[in-house]
Amino acid sequence: MQKKTIKKSYKFAYRTALYVTLFSSVLVGLFLYYFKVINWQFIFYPFLCFPLCFGIVQYRVERFIYKRVKKIYDDLTLLESTSLRQMPITTDMGTLTKEIDKYAKNKKIEIETLKVREEYRKEFIGNVSHELKTPLFTVQSYLLTLIDGGINDEKIRDKYLARASKGVERLTYIIKDLDMITKLEVGDLSLTKENFDIVKLVQNVFDLFEMKAAKKQITLTFDINYSKPIMVHADKERIQQVLTNLIVNSIKYGREKGTTEVSIENLIKNKAIIRVTDNGEGIAKENLQRLFERFYRVDKSGSRKEGGSGLGLSIVKHIIEAHEEKIYIESQLDVGSEFSFTLEKSE
Template identity: 45%
Template sequence: MKLRVLVFINAFAVAVTLSIANYYFQQSLHAVLVTFSATFIISYIIFYYLIEKYIYSKIKLIYKQIHNLKLGRDLRDALGEHVSADPISDVQQEVKEWANQKKGEIEVLRAQEKFRREFLSNISHEFKTPLFAIQGYIDAIEDDDFEDKDMAREFLQKAARNVERLSFLIKDLDEISKLETGQIAINYTKFKINDLIKEVLENLEMKAKKHHIKLVFKEKYDESIMVNADKQKITQVLTNLIDNSLKYGKEGGTTGISLFELHDQVLVEITDDGIGIEEKYLPRLFERFFRTDSSRSRQIGGSGLGLAIVKHIVEAHDQTINVRSTEGLGSTFGFTLQKAKQQINIAGIPVLKS
């Protein structure tokens, strides 16, 4: 409501009230009209001055401050100073929007703080486990003074495996940190995704046999599909996802890889028939060090960063990754890649577009 309208309504109400009271005592229509006119003019002037000076100006100031805070200095300077013509009707909405925005920011900060605490706790545990193991093996060898050489050799081998685990952990942490800060560039090249999948499957064939899991990539995907991506990093994505399916798949089960051509993208899906994942865990599955079953995950091994690295690599390509799973039935991880564009040459033959 504009200031003049607000003042008019208040002045009119006061004038009508006094006019009715005057008519009640004097019973004169002329006196009522004079009273109404005089009261209305005086009330209008007084109300306008008081509201403008003590209320309206302060509301304008509050509105302007909130409006400027919402816009920010750069955007405000670009748009110029702006004050609503009717701040009384706008300030409530502005305050409500501003409060909701700040509430959202506080919730994000709380979530980040919770994630930070969990991350520090997890990384502390991940480092302490192999370090304590190494320390234990070395202490045992020192106490024995190398008298039992077979035991010393065995303990040194176990200590070496824990050192290797620490090395992998530090390497993955370094990689995910660089991915998050954009320090690792995406080197786009055009390649056949079918051939890359077959290559990764061949590399993991021995590991699949060890877990008694069959790797399946159907012949219908032999027709070449060209994509535009970083071949080395997509190799890592495929390796991590397939390796994950082998770790959590069931013995005698199957891991299948499927391709689906979309309009300008290719959807790659890795499906297993393993233990599956509870629905409540799915939103957090790509967090660093998040494990649905900590005891089993640590027995299986790995840094706990594989899925987080996969997510960052896919998103660095401006693509998406998702997961669907049913506990006890298995899981499917799917990610998209950009198709390599083609153009038609003079002879009418499709060729890759540079």
């Protein structure tokens, strides 16, 4: 681009110098002819005038433009790139305009991104405050009741202490999950990868939540009978956490007498994809993009009847991305949802 720009600048100076030389040669020739002093030496005039005009025009135009463009850079700080300062400023205003437009668009995108981040920050702080405030106030109210004399009633004491304990447990979940997400984001939480059977791991998670699913008469099952192990290479503990969060979510928001189904398929030669599918209430399309945000809830009423820290899906996303893998979501309202993620297969 630089060579092209310099050529355009010289072309401008060349044409300007040529016009000045032709005009001045005609004017001087007519003047000398009028006074009858013209001679053969006049032929050298155009050859002296042209290079002199070319040099003056080229130098003055470049300096003229450079000072003003530099002032734009320094005073308005519109452009953060020094690429134009490092090359001679030329008369190619088309190139200059394109550069200014390009960096102005980049600035606009940066400003819009900052606005989105600011909105997200405000929403996140509000969500954290709400998530911590609810169990804190719950625990406080139960303890105050006990302090005010409720402790003397054995039934009230046992019931309120149990509820206060659940509130403290909820606070512990939130703090631990926030700590984990922070470590995942900054890379402080290292992964211990190993080879393990993903089929067996899924079955272990099924066994852990069999009773929880039974309360809603939800069946936990594989799509087919996996008679042979499917070996993957990942952090076993973290992948179990991923499966736990996805299966617990499918139970929470699943239909009575519904089904949570897990399938494991070969994606490509060295990849497997694990799908967790349910026939629950589903998720509206407008909520899918924000589903993995911290504390984001599809239920805008903020109901806490299902419990949890509100960070489960965000943790799932971070763990999968820490493995340099992908997670996907497909859902249809009143039909069900499917979460799927990829893992590297063992060699």
